[in-house]
Amino acid sequence: MSDRYELFLTCPKGLEGLLLEEASALGLEEAREHTSAIRGMADMETAYRLCLWSRLANRVLLVLKRYSVQDAQSLYEGVLEVDWFEHLESSGSLAVEFSGNGSGIDNTHFGALKVKDAIVDKLRLKDGTRPSVDKLNPDLRVHLRLDRGEAILSIDLSGHSLHQRGYRLQQGAAPLKENLAAAVLIRAGWPRIAAEGGALADPMCGVGTFLVEAAMIAADIAPNMTREQWGFSKWLGHVPALWKKVHAEAEERAAAGMAKPPLWIRGYEADPRLIQPARNNIERAGMGDWVKVYQGEVATFEPRPDQNQKGLVICNPPYGERLGDEASLLYLYQNLGERLRQACMGWEAAVFTGAPDLGKRMGIRSHKQYAFWNGALPCKLLLIKVQPEQFVTGERRTPEQREREREQAEADKAPLVPQERQYNKNGNPIKPAPAPVVEQARLSEGGQMFANRLQKNLKQLGKWARKEGVECYRLYDADMPEYSMAVDLYGDWVHVQEYAAPKSIDPEKAKARMFDAIAAIPQALGVDKNKVVIKRRERQSGTKQYQRQATQGQFLEVSEGGVKLLVNLTDYLDTGLFLDHRPLRLRIQKEAAGKRFLNLFCYTATATVHAAKGGARSTTSVDLSKTYLDWARRNLSLNGFSDKNRLEQGDVMAWLAEDRGEYELIFIDPPTFSNSKRMEGIFDVQRDHVQLLDLAMARLAKGGVLYFSNNFRKFELDESLAARYQVEEISASTLDPDFARNAKIHRAWRFSLRG
Structure with a gap:
């Protein structure tokens, strides 16, 4: 074995420059950047030190060999030439990771298999004993990178990725990896601020990753000091005496750091479910005396160290990755900007976001920006000095835009x-x-x-x-x-x-x-x-339908025409109350006295509640959705209506074909289309409205009225219907002033039997 080795340190994309600085400071020589990695030369002691102290790397790979690969056989032979008896007992366990492609090897699983076969074949030559494969905790983890015909064969000294410090056993919905959090802190100047005795606050701390990483930096604690299993632990080239020396030095530095008065490091989190997981993570990291977490909203966030003390506000607000989410997060970013202006004057701030456009809406200007990647998501780190001259009031516009807007x-x-x-x-x-x-x-x-x-x-x-x-x-x-x-x-x-x-x-x-x-x-x-x-x-096309938006389950009670109705503003695209049908619902209420009322495609049965309020003899409401029928039941119950109000779950067309009831008042407001799994085929209002209306009119009592409405902009009522029934379009009279600007929001007709 050599005294100097080539090392590859991998890292998240965008951290290469920072990792180069860190690794050079830890002793890596001749260091150079690559995509998501750096390489350099070091002795074994430095390799151990990089494993223990790197806050930014994912893995530390010790290169065994570089060689040219023409095909799968040459790949195999190059691995076979290595003296694996220097690295692994023949009875030990092995894991192989393979990346890259080329030279006729386009499948990473196949490449890994060839590497594994070569190692196993080499080791069993001695006495027939062969190593086993253990992908989770092997004695030796081997990595081969194939790039443009060159194989780089390495031993992984890290074991599990170095970002896994061991303290974060509980995490939130959108966790930030520990090494990325450390990189953001370093870019934000936290090592300098901590050395000056500054404070740190995170107004959206989640499970506390920024807080723990900041505390370990301030206390000079090696990020992986408590790790017990390493990739080198059972490697035959491991030098325990050197490792003990490096680890003992880290323990001495940690003891000295923890003996210092703790810095003021605080986190605030609006979601009460994350408070205890954050505190558990902090305790596991041993930073309970340094870091405290409290429940609090961004809109009321206010750091409270000594009034003369300044520091860093750092946070990773939600990005709005789903379509349309960005707009709903605007107020969160505005609140953050307002709190920085009102409560953090003279502080520095670092906002890490995957939505830079939202960052601009904080109303406060960043003096520096850095590009990062959070997995596959491009992100920006906005650095801000909270001073009056940083405040902004709006976006830039062209002179033509300004004139038109004026x-x-x-x-x-x-x-x-x-x-x-x-x-x-x-x-x-x-x-x-x-x-x-x-x-x-x-x-x-x-x-x-x-x-x-x-x-x-x-x-x-x-x-x-x-x-x-x-x-x-x-x-x-x-x-x-x-x-x-x-x-x-x-x-x-x-x-x-x-x-x-x-x-x-x-x-x-x-x-x-x-x-x-x-x-x-x-x-x-x-x-x-x-x-x-x-x-x-969104514009809907084909068989695409709107999906549930959220699961908050928060209902708001509103009133209309003397009835109370429940709306849900958050969980669905529609709220449970179609505002444009208000005049039709009130018309139904006025005409319902003593009548049997049928509501088809009833949705949340708001029209049914109005019919019951108007004195309907009985009501029947039909919909395919159990969710909406449960909502309908709550609407009826809210108004004290339970008897004589039947709710039926089923496909409306099939239900009508089987029903033998008779009704004096019918309301039909079908969807433009429906492709629910509970029904056969697809309902299309333009194609199927004649059949629907014929089935419904067969249930209409003599002298009764059927109201038919839909909101398909291109809908045309089939002319044959007017030959069989009395038909009157009443669209204009079913729109209140709030929809006068959008007269095409729906069309409505009044049907009755001839004679």
Whole structure:
């Protein structure tokens, strides 16, 4: 065995430069960068030191041999030439990792098999004993990298990846690997700040990875000092005396570091389920005296060390990896920016994010940015010095955009018709709602323009809603093409649906406008940011259907026409209440007295509740979804309706074909299409509406009325229906003022039997 070895240190992509600096400081010589790795020369003591002290590496590989490979046989022969008796007992265990391709070897499993065969064949030549394969805890882990015809054969000194420090047995939904967390801390200047006695706070600490890594850096503790099993532990080339020396030095440094007064290191986490796992991780790392974790929201975050002490605020906010999630995280980033300005003046901040556009919305400018990779996700580290000159108020715009937005803003500020004293249906005067105040300094020009439009709509529609006793209504529906979304009010909650931008629109511009608009909503409407729910409505095609959005299970009670209804603003794309059908529901309530009512594709049975309120003799509601029928049952129960209200689960077409009931009032609001696994085939409203209506009209009592509605924009009612039934389109009369701007939201017809 040689006294000097070539070493390869692998690392996450983007950490190569930092790892080069760290490894050179630990004694690696002639070090050079490669993609996701560095290489250099070192003696065995330095190799041990790199294993123990590297905060950034994944693995430390000791190169045994480099050789040229032409095919699988030459790969095998090159491995066979190594004297494996110097490295592994023939009765020991072995694991082989193979990466790369070429030279006729395109399958890594096949490559690993050839390497393993060569090692086994070499070792059993002595007495026939051969090593076994153990992929989890082998005595020797061998790695071969094949790159452009060259094989690099190595022994893995690390064993398990070095990022696995051993303290983090519990983790959250989006964990940050320990070596990446350490790299972010180093880039953020934490070693310097810690040496100066500074503090550290993480307002979104999760299970505490940043906190533990920061504490170990500050206390000069080797990141893998407590590891018991190493890749070199049973390697025959292992030099225990050297290892004991290196480990003893680390123990002495750790003892000296822990004897120092602990730095102020604190974490805050909004999710109460993560508090105990974070504390457990901190205790396992032995940093309980240094690190404390508390439950707290970002909006109320405030570090509280000595007032004269400064330090580093570091965090890894959610990225919004799912489509449409970014917009819903805007307020989180805004809250973070506000707390930095209000509570951390004079501190340094480091925000690690996979959504740099959201980072720009914090309202505070970064002075440096670094590119990283979190797995396959490109990320940015934003470094901020929290000083007044770092504050920003909005995004840049071209002169043409500014002029157009100024013109639009002026138009929206135009005086409305002087308000007359208004009275509700009971004859009581209506007190005008106070106009919300917009913090203009915090909004871009585009955001201010959007805020002006919301306020204008609120003045007009708010007057109508108060007079009519309407609590839930649509305030904005893509009134301005640049801001393509729907904004609905549910009491003091705001439900926002972003429409997917046309393909002709630059996605980055569309995203920027969306952020402008969302930033304006709480200020324009005077609502709490936590009561704004944001979703994205995609264009659906083929058999694609909307899926469940979340599982919060939070229901909000709202009122409409004297009934109480439950809506869920978070878990589904739709809320459980179709606002555009309000006039139809109220019409059903007025006409239901003494009648048998049938509600097909009933959804959450809001129309059924109105029919029951109107005095229906009985109600029958049919839907394929058990979830919606359970919701319907809760709506009926909420209003004290239980008797004579039948809920049926089933395919509507099949159910109608078997039903023999008779009904004086029927309501049908089918989906555009449905391909549920519980039904045979696919329901298509354009193709199947004639059959549906014929089946339903067969159940309509003499003198009865059937209301049919759907929201398929291209729908055309089959002309043959008018020859068999009395048909009247009533679409215009089924839209309230909040949907007057979107007259195509649905079409509706009144059917009755001829004669």
